[in-house]
Every structure is written in C-alpha cells, then in structure tokens.
Amino acid sequence: MFAKPFRVKSNTVIKGSDRRKLKADLCAAFPSLSADELSELIPNKEELNVVKIYAHKGEAVTVYVLHKNPLFFELEKQLYPTVYLLWRYPSLLPVFRTWSPVLQKLIGGADLMLPGVVVPSCGLPDVNQGDCCAVTVVKNRAPVAVGKAAMSSSEMHSLGMKGRGVCVLHTYMDYLWTFGDRSGPPSLPEDESEGQEENGVKCEVIEKEELKKCVEEQQSSGETVTDQACCGLEELRIAEQEENKCESSNEKEEENQEDLKTPQEAMDTLLFQCFLHALKSKVKKSELPLLTSTFLRNHMFSCCPSGRQLDIKKSSYKKLSKFLQVMQQQHNLVQVKELTKGAESIVEVDWKNPELRSFSVPDETGVEATTVQEGGEAEVAYHPPEITTLYSVSARLEPLFVDAKKRKGMTMHPAEVRSIVTEYVKKNELVNENNKNYVTINPTLCDCLLEKSEYQEVESLKWDDLFSRTLGKMQGCYQVIFPGQDPIIKKGHIEPIDISVASRGSNKKVTLVKNLETYGLDPATVATALQHRVQASTVLQPIPGAKEKVLVQIQGNQIHQVGNLLLDQYQIPRKYIQGLDKASKGGKKK
Incomplete structure (x- = not known):
C-alpha cells in the first residue's frame, strides 16, 4: 500500500476526546497491551498527531504519529501497528517467518506467498482470514512487514502451503517508514528452538515457475x-x-x-513514444474533446524521459498538426477535428488499438521528476518539509513557566504551552469556584498577561482569553524539518512562497517566484519544470539584499501553472503560497 509516495491531506494534533477514543480502540484491537503500555503509546500530555493521507491507489488512511514516528494507521476502520511500534512490542501480533531475500519482494509491493514461509517446529500461528499479522525474517524477531492473513491457518495447511499467505500493507523501507525517523530494525535473536528446528521450511517466493x-x-x-x-x-x-x-x-x-539513427529519426521515435505514453497513462476519456495544444503541453511533455527534450521542429513532421494527422490516418490512434476556428481538438481515442495496448509505460519519466541535491550526493525525490509553529518564552512570561523549568528563549508547541498554563492554574487553585470557566488573576498572572490599565479592573479571565493572551505575549517561532535532516528553528513567521506578476517593456507580463529556498526547493529545478510545463523561457535572477536567494522569472501570467506545480507536484500546503488569487481569469461566458 505504501510502496509508492502518498499525498498528505491534513496533519493536526489529536483532541482530548479523540485521544481517549483511540486508547479504547487500541485496547479492543490489541488486548495484550497493558494499561501502562497504552498510556505510553497514547500519553495524555505529549503531542500526538493525526495525519490523514491518500495512498497512491486512492485509499484514505489515517496515521497516528508520536515523537515524529508513525505508530498506528487506520484503514477501513481497522487499526494496524507500524514497524516502529512492533520493534518495541515484537510479540503484539501473530508472526510469519520468511527468508531475508523475500523482504525485497515485499518492499516492492508483493504479498507474502506461502512457499516463502518458514514453518517453525511449533507450527504456524493460529489466525483467521483477515486477522492482522506481522512478518519477520529468519534469525531476527524484529517484524519487517504488517498485513492481513489471506486465509486461516487450517486452510494454509489444507492447501499444502501454496498460494497467498499474507496480504502485505506496510513494510520496512516503504514510504510510511520514511515518514518517520528512518531507523533500522533492532537485532532481536530468535528462540533457540526456532533457530535450530527448520522442518517444513519452504524456499523464498520466486516468480519464475521453472x-x-x-x-x-x-x-x-x-x-x-x-x-x-x-x-x-x-x-x-x-x-x-x-x-x-x-x-x-x-x-x-x-x-x-x-x-x-539520425537526429531527426531519433526525435520521431521519441515523439511517437511520448504520444503513446500520454494516451495510455495521462489522457482520460472524460477529458475529451481535448485541445491538441493542451495535449502537447500538459501530457506529452511530461512523458519525456529525463535527460532528453521533446522538440517537434527537430522531427520530420515539423508541426504538431502534421504529426497528429499521421497518427490518425496511418495508425488510427486518434480522431482530430477543428471544433472552433483555428483550434484543433482530439475528439476520440482508439483505446483498443494494438499499438497502444502493446505499449509498455517506461519506469522513468523524468521531465517533471522533482529532485534536489543534498551535499553533492545522488539525487533523491523531493519531499515537502514539515513546518511547525512554536512559541518562545519571553522575559515577561518567565515567572509563569519557572515551575515547568522553561527559561527565557526556550521553545514550545502551542499544546505544551496550554498544558503548562493549565497545570499552573490548578496547582495554585486559581479556578473560580462559582464559575469554572473563569480563572482568578493572581499577582504573577497580572504581571505577565495584563496591561497596566487593567491591573485594578480585571480580576478574572476566561480560559480561552488566558491562553490567547499567553501565546500573544510569547515570541513566535517556527520549526522546519527536512527528511533526514536535523530540525531548524527560526524566530518570527515563515515567509511564504511569493508569486506575483510584473510588467516588462511594451507591457509584456512576466511571473516572478521567490522564497523557494525556504522550502528546500532548488530554483533552477523549478524553473526547468515550469519551462517544460508552459513552454516559455525562464530566467534566474539574484534578489538584492537577500543572500543565497534567487528569483525565478517566467514569461506571461503563469500563476495558475506555478500554483499547480507547487500544490500538486511539490505538495506545498496552500497556506504557504502567496499570490494564487492573482491568476488570470478567463473571459466571461455568454
């Protein structure tokens, strides 16, 4: 399920009521967990995040994250532990053992087949179809995969240990694992009886029938x-x-x-490959009729392999209209018509065409493959940073946090601030006896939170007012965490990516994009992706007064295209992009 990248829909801190419900659900799903273990997994005062994601096949999954590591994920109202949790509690689930080489198959998205299962002397674990179970490798009890039993134990024996054993959902080294701290499995030696007895061992699952x-x-x-x-x-x-x-x-x-091949023949071959690739994997029936210019810009160019550039003028066709005419007349792949004067559209695609059906989509499609360089090493896929709002203790508020051992300049999450303030109020018995929605102001709260004009007038505050005043008197900060790097904490508020439109000589419009570096984006890589996407020239310019920052300039009002690139491909949250409302609007429909 997580063999390919997923899309994060939301990332929020869990509420108190949801925290209690989750603890009850965990107790029901995994009764072997003790009360102390449940309290350790779902602590009352530590921040626990709920991350809602969409897997690459569209499944809606809820992930629960503690200390930056995903512990559980919920799919179709059923809870499953991650490998991070199972490394702490390896006996939480029934376990199937397999050989180490099989792990690579599982990471690639394969299920665990019964011929790859190592049967210990005590026999297979007692499971029913659909039960949650774990997978380990020989000589290490640390689980490396989590899934559902494809059939019961008795059915596995009756079928002679053939067929699918475990439908794998999550593995070590998949994209859910990379969402955490990317630590490796611990070394947990097997019991001696299991290590010595290997009767009934089957070989690794192998696709080749011979x-x-x-x-x-x-x-x-x-x-x-x-x-x-x-x-x-x-x-x-x-x-x-x-x-x-x-x-x-x-x-x-x-x-x-x-x-x-001559350069012209090579370009013809590349053009035909990108055409078939776009039809097979990009174009949907619901999009037809599709303007040929849109088909070229949004679909064919994105199918060009990395390191190569698609240029129709360097082919024997010279024009897109002539190429599509050949595709229509000689290959019978598409039907092209001029629905409006001067604008051709693809109105029909022959999805059953033998050439189209036999075409295999290449693994690497690199025009818009987003990569960043890290210290001169090999390129890796871009993942958006995790941005968290923090608050720093100011000198004025230090007396309020002294009991919690928080000194001036120390940073905290908003939830931690609320927790400390609540603890202070309860410890000093400041909750109003007549109305528990109000907190009595003592000298410390008066000095920390009230203005001078309020000293004699305000005797109590509502809880919400108390929290908002506390946060308002603290120094705003933010924390940025890039995958595989240490957190970066800076004062103030993070600068959004700014998109604007300016005029250059003779009233020509250009789109300007800045602050990409703050989010770990390489301006040159973004400029190249935009250039291929909109087929317009781009220029990189240094920003005066800003060291190590570059401005990306692209011809025309391209705010819509820049926004789509940042939101869909780079997965930058909309709240960190400024200027999307300035996109050009189409003419009014009559």
Missing part, C-alpha cells in the same frame, strides 16, 4: 530442507545473473541502434 518446480522436486526427494533452500536461492542468483546479462546486452544493442 524455479518453483525445481525446488518442489528437490523437496520431494530425500535432500535436507536447508540444502533445498540454498539450492533454490543459488538457482535464483544464477537466473538473475543470466537475466541481467540479457538485459545489459539488449540495452547495448538498443544504444547502438540509437546511435545509428
């Missing part, structure tokens, strides 16, 4: 199980080496053929 048959034949003979597993894995290595040799030779042949 290798499966070979392993089954070896298991039916008188060889030991350990020899079978080693033989099977050795044959897998040999098969993979042969396959890699074939792939490398094929790649070399393709490269040689590519070198023999």
Whole structure:
C-alpha cells in the first residue's frame, strides 16, 4: 500500500476526546497491551498527531504519529501497528517467518506467498482470514512487514502451503517508514528452538515457475530442507545473473541502434513514444474533446524521459498538426477535428488499438521528476518539509513557566504551552469556584498577561482569553524539518512562497517566484519544470539584499501553472503560497 509516495491531506494534533477514543480502540484491537503500555503509546500530555493521507491507489488512511514516528494507521476502520511500534512490542501480533531475500519482494509491493514461509517446529500461528499479522525474517524477531492473513491457518495447511499467505500493507523501507525517523530494525535473536528446528521450511517466493518446480522436486526427494533452500536461492542468483546479462546486452544493442539513427529519426521515435505514453497513462476519456495544444503541453511533455527534450521542429513532421494527422490516418490512434476556428481538438481515442495496448509505460519519466541535491550526493525525490509553529518564552512570561523549568528563549508547541498554563492554574487553585470557566488573576498572572490599565479592573479571565493572551505575549517561532535532516528553528513567521506578476517593456507580463529556498526547493529545478510545463523561457535572477536567494522569472501570467506545480507536484500546503488569487481569469461566458 505504501510502496509508492502518498499525498498528505491534513496533519493536526489529536483532541482530548479523540485521544481517549483511540486508547479504547487500541485496547479492543490489541488486548495484550497493558494499561501502562497504552498510556505510553497514547500519553495524555505529549503531542500526538493525526495525519490523514491518500495512498497512491486512492485509499484514505489515517496515521497516528508520536515523537515524529508513525505508530498506528487506520484503514477501513481497522487499526494496524507500524514497524516502529512492533520493534518495541515484537510479540503484539501473530508472526510469519520468511527468508531475508523475500523482504525485497515485499518492499516492492508483493504479498507474502506461502512457499516463502518458514514453518517453525511449533507450527504456524493460529489466525483467521483477515486477522492482522506481522512478518519477520529468519534469525531476527524484529517484524519487517504488517498485513492481513489471506486465509486461516487450517486452510494454509489444507492447501499444502501454496498460494497467498499474507496480504502485505506496510513494510520496512516503504514510504510510511520514511515518514518517520528512518531507523533500522533492532537485532532481536530468535528462540533457540526456532533457530535450530527448520522442518517444513519452504524456499523464498520466486516468480519464475521453472524455479518453483525445481525446488518442489528437490523437496520431494530425500535432500535436507536447508540444502533445498540454498539450492533454490543459488538457482535464483544464477537466473538473475543470466537475466541481467540479457538485459545489459539488449540495452547495448538498443544504444547502438540509437546511435545509428539520425537526429531527426531519433526525435520521431521519441515523439511517437511520448504520444503513446500520454494516451495510455495521462489522457482520460472524460477529458475529451481535448485541445491538441493542451495535449502537447500538459501530457506529452511530461512523458519525456529525463535527460532528453521533446522538440517537434527537430522531427520530420515539423508541426504538431502534421504529426497528429499521421497518427490518425496511418495508425488510427486518434480522431482530430477543428471544433472552433483555428483550434484543433482530439475528439476520440482508439483505446483498443494494438499499438497502444502493446505499449509498455517506461519506469522513468523524468521531465517533471522533482529532485534536489543534498551535499553533492545522488539525487533523491523531493519531499515537502514539515513546518511547525512554536512559541518562545519571553522575559515577561518567565515567572509563569519557572515551575515547568522553561527559561527565557526556550521553545514550545502551542499544546505544551496550554498544558503548562493549565497545570499552573490548578496547582495554585486559581479556578473560580462559582464559575469554572473563569480563572482568578493572581499577582504573577497580572504581571505577565495584563496591561497596566487593567491591573485594578480585571480580576478574572476566561480560559480561552488566558491562553490567547499567553501565546500573544510569547515570541513566535517556527520549526522546519527536512527528511533526514536535523530540525531548524527560526524566530518570527515563515515567509511564504511569493508569486506575483510584473510588467516588462511594451507591457509584456512576466511571473516572478521567490522564497523557494525556504522550502528546500532548488530554483533552477523549478524553473526547468515550469519551462517544460508552459513552454516559455525562464530566467534566474539574484534578489538584492537577500543572500543565497534567487528569483525565478517566467514569461506571461503563469500563476495558475506555478500554483499547480507547487500544490500538486511539490505538495506545498496552500497556506504557504502567496499570490494564487492573482491568476488570470478567463473571459466571461455568454
């Protein structure tokens, strides 16, 4: 489920009532957890975040995060622990063991098949279909995957340990794991009885049918199980080496053929590849009729492989209209019509066309593959930073926080501030006896929160007023956490990405984008992505008075396109983007 990146919809602090409900749900889902363990997982005073996400297939998932690590996720009203939690409580779920090489298959999105399960001397765990269970590897009890049992234990035995065993939902090294601190599994040795007894061991799940048959034949003979597993894995290595040799030779042949092509022929091939790729993975039936210019700009250019640039003028067709005419007449892939004067549209696509159906979408589509450089190392996919609002203790409020050992300049989350203030009020018995919605003002609160004109007039404050005044007297700060880096705390409020439109000579419009660096975005990478997206020139300019900051300038009013790039691709929250309301609006419909 989390083998591919997911989209974060919201990230909020859990409410008190929801915290109690979650604790009750956990107690019901995992009765083996003691009251102390539940209190440790769902603490009353520490910040617990609720993150609502959409997986790459559209599933709505709720993730509960404590101390920056996801502990549980809820799918279809059922709670599942993450590997971070299972490393603390490895015996929380029924466990299926497998071989280490199988883990790579699981990380890639595969389910655990029964031939890959190592059956201990005590037998399989007693599970029913749909039960939550964990997966470990041989010689380490630390779980590496979480999923649902595909069938009951009795059915697994009756089927001869063949078929799907565990429908895997989450694994070590997947994108839910990267949402945490990315720590590795601890080393938890197995029980000696399990480590010595390996009767009933099956070989790693292998997709190649020939290798499966070979392993089954070896298991039916008188060889030991350990020899079978080693033989099977050795044959897998040999098969993979042969396959890699074939792939490398094929790649070399393709490269040689590519070198023999003229630049015009190479561009024709690239154009046709991007055309088929766009039709197969980008265009939806509901979008038709689709302007040909929009199809080229929004779909074909985004399908161009990284390191290459699509240029119709360098092809033999020279114009998009001529290329689409050939696609219509010779390949019968699309139907193009001029619905309005001077504007052609794709009105129909033959989704059953053999060329389109047989086309396989390449893995790497890199025109808008967003990457950032980290210390000159290899490029990695961009992930938006986690931005948190903090408050710093001011000199005036220091007496209010002295009992909590918070000195001047120390930063806290808003929830922690509320907790400390509440504790102070209760400790000093300042809750109004007649109306518990009010707090009596003592000398400390008077000096910290009231204005001089209020000293003689205000004797009590409502709870909300008390909290708002406290936060208002504190120094505003913010914390930025980039994946894999230490938190960065700065005073003031974070500057949003600013998008504006300016005029340059003869009333030409240009779009200006700044403050990208604050969010870990490389202005040059963003400029390249925009250039391909809107087919307009971009320029990078230093910002006067701002060190290490660059302004991105692109021709025309492109606020709408810049906004879509930042919101959809880079996943920057809308509240951190300024100027989206200045996008050009279309003419009024008659």
